[in-house]
Amino acid sequence: MSVNKQIIKVGLLGLGTVGQGVYRILKDNADNIQRRAGIKVEIEKIMVRDTTKERGISVSQAMLTSDIKDIVNDPEIDIVVEVMGGINPTLDYVLQALNNGKSVVTANKDMVAMHGEELFSAAEANNCDLLFEASVAGGIPIIRTLKQSLAANNIEQVFGIINGTTNYMLTKMTREGSQFNDVLKEAQQKGYAEADPTADVEGYDAARKIAILASIAFNTRVTVNDVYVEGITKISAEDIAYAKELGYIIKLLGIAKYNDDGIEVRVHPTFIPEEHPLASVNDVFNAVFVKGDAVGDTMFYGQGAGELPTASAVVADIMDAARDLVRNVPGIISCTCYDNKPLKPMSESKSRFYVRTLVSDKPGVLASIALVFGNKGVSLASVIQKDAEGSTAELVLVTHNTKEENLQDALGDIRNLSCVKEIGNVIRVEG
Structure with missing residues (x-):
């Protein structure tokens, strides 16, 4: 028209x-x-x-x-x-x-x-x-940037903090050592979280956004159903403290990556190094990190709502x-999903992992767990052991880069070990 x-x-x-x-x-x-x-x-x-x-x-x-x-x-x-x-x-x-x-x-x-x-x-x-x-x-002008300013690039990665509510909550937990439920109540009182916070805290809001960004970045239609989603409801003050001890900050990230094997798109809590630019993005602010083959690393920061x-x-x-x-040129920037790159199942994605467990405090426990990991092709990068209560101890492990499927198979066997009381949390590590 x-x-x-x-x-x-x-x-x-x-x-x-x-x-x-x-x-x-x-x-x-x-x-x-x-x-x-x-x-x-x-x-x-x-x-x-x-x-x-x-x-x-x-x-x-x-x-x-x-x-x-x-x-x-x-x-x-x-x-x-x-x-x-x-x-x-x-x-x-x-x-x-x-x-x-x-x-x-x-x-x-x-x-x-x-x-x-x-x-x-x-x-x-x-x-x-x-x-x-x-x-x-x-x-934050991220869509226009991907469609126009970075159009000459082959985009390799798009990831970032794209939900202000969860970023506010994790910031409070990191600064004050608060537990999830206490911070959620405060976020609701301040109007940052809805009365029903499910879309935010379970990661669904971020999943819709990263599906849009991945579709544009990789010129392939990615729907919200293609996104692996995990929220922040299991994040505890203990996880925050261990992250700090290991030199990390926990953020809920939307992550989209492309390589010769295909596209992976996921939303989940993530350990990122304290020195990473995203680690300093706090409160209700958003930031998106983009890596292109020509431009290299870029980051876009600002208010994500309001x-x-x-x-x-x-x-x-x-x-x-x-x-x-x-x-008289409407429609000049039309749909950019002209390609059909394959989508990788979550089981094929690779990352490092933080695993927090409660185990019997007796000799040989670490060796038993390490043996299971080794049999599944998962190697350990670091281990922290702390006394918990009575005859139990808290064991925190960080793996080397490994396939999701291997890690989950190992955890299935570890849960069946008589010396393992509980697997408290599993969080992916990026960067």
């Missing part, structure tokens, strides 16, 4: 936290946005569930509607911006907009991760932009879509 007008008109779906941020930025920065986009951009209509609700923001009543048709069927509206969240009915609304020839900007990671192929097909069929910078890492950081990314996408419409 080409435009020959003086104003690009926007239909906004949702006026919650991010929607209000988008409204404010478009209004407060209107002059600069017009100069940079090459055309005036303004909101024409806003769809909300209840047009009479008080929102703490001054918006003309005439601008509000509760009927999606007032936006997707309005020929004056050029760009539809979706900041409602969720899948139903959001997916249907976005597809209606695309099929009616309107470019779409969305901040919806769930929708993009689960229905990206369908959405991109609709955008390409109707020669529209589908832009989603705000769906991953809030205000009203204005996320709205900043949304408005930047609106400006890109507006420029494309003015130049």
Whole structure:
């Protein structure tokens, strides 16, 4: 769709936290946005569930509607911006907009991760932009970077801290020695964690985001179902303390790697060296580390959520879509999943491992455990043994680089040893 007008008109779906941020930025920065986009951009209509609700923001009543048709069927509206969240009915609304020839900007990671192929097909069929910078890492421009700035590279790795809630919690546990449940309650009180924190603490939010990043980085469609996911609910103050003793920090990482064997995509708590750049990313901040064959190592850091950081990314996408419409080149940056690289099962991935166990405090225990590991092709790099209670001791082992399958096979046999009371935790080690 080409435009020959003086104003690009926007239909906004949702006026919650991010929607209000988008409204404010478009209004407060209107002059600069017009100069940079090459055309005036303004909101024409806003769809909300209840047009009479008080929102703490001054918006003309005439601008509000509760009927999606007032936006997707309005020929004056050029760009539809979706900041409602969720899948139903959001997916249907976005597809209606695309099929009616309107470019779409969305901040919806769930929708993009689960229905990206369908959405991109609709955008390409109707020669529209589908832009989603705000769906991953809030205000950090990582999607545009992967699609444009690093497009000349063969990307080898993308990994990072892409969930602010869990990063806040692990930061508190590291600084204060607190236990998981205590920090979760505090995060909920401060509004960093939802009443139902499952999506964050179990790693599902990060899994959706790393699926999106991996798809772009490796030009191969990766869905959330392809991601191995493990959350932080088993991380204890003891694990944090051992990490420090060994020279590591624990972070929940989204990890995507590619080599000749294929793509591996996973989310799990990870030991990373204290000197690694990601180790100093604390509180609710996000950071994404990218390794390309030409550019080498790069890292992108900033606020991964919040009203204005996320709205900043949304408005930047609106400006890109507006420029494309003015130049009559919408859809120029279409779906980049043109390849079909194989996806490796988690059992084939390799890393080092931290294993914390509770064992009988008697001679020969370490030798028995080491023998099982050795029989499965797993070698040990370091061992820490500390007295626990009475006749038991805590044994902490760190392995050399090994295949996931070998490690899990070894742990299965170790659990059956009479001298092993419990395997307290197993955490992967990177870097």
